[in-house]
Amino acid sequence: MTKPTVHDIARxxxxxxxxxxxxxxxxxxxxxxxxxxxxxxxxKLGYVRDMSAANLARxxxxxxxxxxxxxxxxxxxTLRAALRDVEATQIADRTTIQLIPAATHDPHxxxxxxxxxxxxxxxxxxxxxxxxxxxxxxxxxLKAAGLAVVALVSDQPNSARDHFVGIxxxxxxxxxxxxxxxxxxxxxxxxxxVAASMLARDSIERRGGFGxxxxxxxxxxxxxPSVEAHDDPDRMGRVxxxxxxxxxxxxxxxxxxxxxxxxxxxxxxxxHGNDLVVIVHELTPxxxxxxQCGQVAAxxxxxxxxxxxxxxxxxxxxxDGQDIVPAQERIRIEIMLRENLP
Amino acid sequence: MTKPTVHDIARxxxxxxxxxxxxxxxxxxxxxxxxxxxxxxxxKLGYVRDMSAANLARxxxxxxxxxxxxxxxxxxxTLRAALRDVEATQIADRTTIQLIPAATHDPHxxxxxxxxxxxxxxxxxxxxxxxxxxxxxxxxxLKAAGLAVVALVSDQPNSARDHFVGIxxxxxxxxxxxxxxxxxxxxxxxxxxVAASMLARDSIERRGGFGxxxxxxxxxxxxxPSVEAHDDPDRMGRVxxxxxxxxxxxxxxxxxxxxxxxxxxxxxxxxHGNDLVVIVHELTPxxxxxxQCGQVAAxxxxxxxxxxxxxxxxxxxxxDGQDIVPAQERIRIEIMLRENLP
DNA sequence: TCAAAAATGATTTACGTACCTCAAATTTTA
DNA sequence: TAAAATTTGAGGTACGTAAATCATTTTTGA
Numbered sequence: 001m002t003k004p005t006v007h008d009i010a011r012x013x014x015x016x017x018x019x020x021x022x023x024x025x026x027x028x029x030x031x032x033x034x035x036x037x038x039x040x041x042x043x044k045l046g047y048v049r050d051m052s053a054a055n056l057a058r059x060x061x062x063x064x065x066x067x068x069x070x071x072x073x074x075x076x077x078t079l080r081a082a083l084r085d086v087e088a089t090q091i092a093d094r095t096t097i098q099l100i101p102a103a104t105h106d107p108h109x110x111x112x113x114x115x116x117x118x119x120x121x122x123x124x125x126x127x128x129x130x131x132x133x134x135x136x137x138x139x140x141x142l143k144a145a146g147l148a149v150v151a152l153v154s155d156q157p158n159s160a161r162d163h164f165v166g167i168x169x170x171x172x173x174x175x176x177x178x179x180x181x182x183x184x185x186x187x188x189x190x191x192x193x194v195a196a197s198m199l200a201r202d203s204i205e206r207r208g209g210f211g212x213x214x215x216x217x218x219x220x221x222x223x224x225p226s227v228e229a230h231d232d233p234d235r236m237g238r239v240x241x242x243x244x245x246x247x248x249x250x251x252x253x254x255x256x257x258x259x260x261x262x263x264x265x266x267x268x269x270x271x272h273g274n275d276l277v278v279i280v281h282e283l284t285p286x287x288x289x290x291x292q293c294g295q296v297a298a299x300x301x302x303x304x305x306x307x308x309x310x311x312x313x314x315x316x317x318x319x320d321g322q323d324i325v326p327a328q329e330r331i332r333i334e335i336m337l338r339e340n341l342p
Numbered sequence: 343m344t345k346p347t348v349h350d351i352a353r354x355x356x357x358x359x360x361x362x363x364x365x366x367x368x369x370x371x372x373x374x375x376x377x378x379x380x381x382x383x384x385x386k387l388g389y390v391r392d393m394s395a396a397n398l399a400r401x402x403x404x405x406x407x408x409x410x411x412x413x414x415x416x417x418x419x420t421l422r423a424a425l426r427d428v429e430a431t432q433i434a435d436r437t438t439i440q441l442i443p444a445a446t447h448d449p450h451x452x453x454x455x456x457x458x459x460x461x462x463x464x465x466x467x468x469x470x471x472x473x474x475x476x477x478x479x480x481x482x483x484l485k486a487a488g489l490a491v492v493a494l495v496s497d498q499p500n501s502a503r504d505h506f507v508g509i510x511x512x513x514x515x516x517x518x519x520x521x522x523x524x525x526x527x528x529x530x531x532x533x534x535x536v537a538a539s540m541l542a543r544d545s546i547e548r549r550g551g552f553g554x555x556x557x558x559x560x561x562x563x564x565x566x567p568s569v570e571a572h573d574d575p576d577r578m579g580r581v582x583x584x585x586x587x588x589x590x591x592x593x594x595x596x597x598x599x600x601x602x603x604x605x606x607x608x609x610x611x612x613x614h615g616n617d618l619v620v621i622v623h624e625l626t627p628x629x630x631x632x633x634q635c636g637q638v639a640a641x642x643x644x645x646x647x648x649x650x651x652x653x654x655x656x657x658x659x660x661x662d663g664q665d666i667v668p669a670q671e672r673i674r675i676e677i678m679l680r681e682n683l684p
Numbered sequence: 685t686c687a688a689a690a691a692t693g694a695t696t697t698a699c700g701t702a703c704c705t706c707a708a709a710t711t712t713t714a
Numbered sequence: 715t716a717a718a719a720t721t722t723g724a725g726g727t728a729c730g731t732a733a734a735t736c737a738t739t740t741t742t743g744a
Binding site for chain 2: 002003050051052053055056061093171172174175177178179182183185186187209213300303330332333334335337338339340342
């Protein structure tokens with residue numbers, strides 16, 4: 001009744017342990033007829049390879065680098081925390097994680113950081129950065145050097161990256177749109193879209209999804225031209241004041257990406273407490289507090305734990321040449337209200 | 343640069359391998375001062391035990407039973423599917439899962455099923471069933487026999503169960519309430535609450551949270567007395583027709599638990615397409631379709647994959663006498679709209 | 685201070701798989 | 715049919731830890 005081992009397979013198939021090993025690890029030097037016999041025994045006994053024992057015997061060590069923005073964004077902070085957490089889990093078994101902060105908005109600096117990665121020691125890289133021609137070329141070089149590469153949070157679809165790990169940002173924008181539209185009294189009013197910068201692909205896609213839903217489902221809502229603050233708190237205050245001066249009747253705000261701290265502080269300073277319907281992205285200490293006190297109506301977020309675990313699984317599968325379960329790697333778009341905060 | 347092993351710890355601490363083993367596995371027969379020295383070496387070298395090697399050496403096998411309702415509920419179906427999926431994962435490494443269908447609504451039958459579990463062979467049980475005095479006593483007997491016991495989906499707080507794996511159902515009811523309230527035009531109208539039966543603890547708690555939010559945040563909404571269908575499709579049609587006859591102006595529906603298929607079919611039959619704001623629980627093929635076609639506005643759900651993985655982690659930790667990371671075991675209340683369907 | 689008790693060391697086997705070497709058997713080719 | 719090539723067998727070591735035995739050292743108590 002105990003689980004069958006390679007020994008059982010060998011006995012059942014009437015071959016030696018070495019031959020079973022050759023078949024299981026698809027080494028050559030085995031006749032087709034013998035391969036069939038062994039695989040028949042494997043099926044008959046319901047053998048499943050003990051992966052922990054296999055990895056132990058292989059004593060394979062993985063090293064992956066995570067290149068994250070070096071700015072003080074709280075979202076990146078939660079990502080870093082998730083990476084630290086996962087190091088204690090069995091997910092990160094036999095893998096070491098290198099956390100590399102980089103000026104991801106500066107293509108030149110980013111390329112330098114990526115070029116400095118030791119191809120001998122590192123098996124793969126996860127990159128969270130906006131797509132640029134320079135990055136695209138560098139990703140191609142990393143791939144050529146045999147590294148696995150995944151894009152994190154923001155996709156680089158035109159690069160040679162192996163996978164994208166993150167949410168469908170168009171759908172996330174649509175989700176924000178539906179919520180904002182339905183939360184606005186009478187489903188109408190003016191809505192301001194606030195962006196850190198419209199360069200990153202995720203912001204563009206969110207804006208697209210949001211706009212599409214607004215124009216198709218909410219004719220009574222007027223989406224004002226997006227304002228950008230470039231992660232500058234002072235600038236955030238100025239553009240907001242200008243927007244409210246031009247449109248005192250703004251009823252809702254959709255913040256596309258980071259910079260929520262400055263946004264929320266400016267709103268408070270301007271005397272806007274809970275009279276606006278505000279929807280932001282990414283659950284962080286700041287947005288959580290704002291959600292709890294009612295200043296923010298909803299937070300669209302992604303589980304950073306899932307992000308890093310999925311990235312690790314994909315990087316490992318790629319370096320081992322194994323295939324993946326796509327359904328397992330789909331990151332969910334989560335909607336957080338005050339009532340369902342974890 | 344390679345990861346430290348027990349040998350490195352022994353050398354660093356100037357003790358033998360046996361002593362390191364005694365400290366790591368907290369066996370007795372080691373002086374306090376020596377324990378400190380070994381633990382100092384562990385900290386200094388940053389040693390983390392290789393759990394796969396440890397489990398391999400221990401050759402420990404876990405057997406856990408999952409007792410689930412035997413009714414044809416789609417939610418239970420997704421749970422079963424999640425259990426099958428997890429068997430292929432490293433989460434279920436060295437553990438065999440016994441799936442036991444039972445008439446969980448019949449205390450007598452349920453107790454018989456639980457009593458039939460072989461205490462020698464089984465290390466723990468996950469139970470999804472309403473709380474009854476009979477079940478409470480049987481849980482106590484299981485605990486006395488040394489089994490780990492967790493309550494799944496619906497809690498049994500007055501029993502001796504070790505943990506509850508599932509969402510905070512009061513919070514889930516609150517979440518449903520806020521969404522329904524904000525989605526209703528002008529935040530007002532009549533709302534019908536539909537339950538399979540008000541016996542299960544999860545239904546009661548959801549109803550409580552829902553009602554609390556309604557009375558505190560939405561004075562314009564009138565919550566009609568709950569109707570029960572007891573998982574009977576015909577009865578569902580009858581109670582719905584009666585409710586709509588008495589209140590033709592019902593604007594929203596909140597379905598507390600299972601029986602969504604009958605509910606949605608009855609609504610369609612009565613000519614109610616997308617004119618109502620309908621909020622239901624648990625993402626299943628039926629509710630997914632209803633969400634996609636707009637018949638349902640939102641689905642409050644929990645990730646069944648997380649449920650079973652958490653249950654397995656908790657059962658294993660309990661049988662090993664290890665402690666857990668409570669934050670990791672908190673199941674999230676997920677809000678699904680058409681736009682963020684996975 | 686000596687015997688008893690407690691602590692520690694040294695060593696071994698085991699877990700299930702990977703991977704290596706070398707010899708032997710079998711098949712294929714000339 | 716002999717030589718060459720291929721396939722298979724047998725056996726070993728290794729991975730990092732658990733767990734056991736037994737010998738030896740250190741500590742404790744009277």
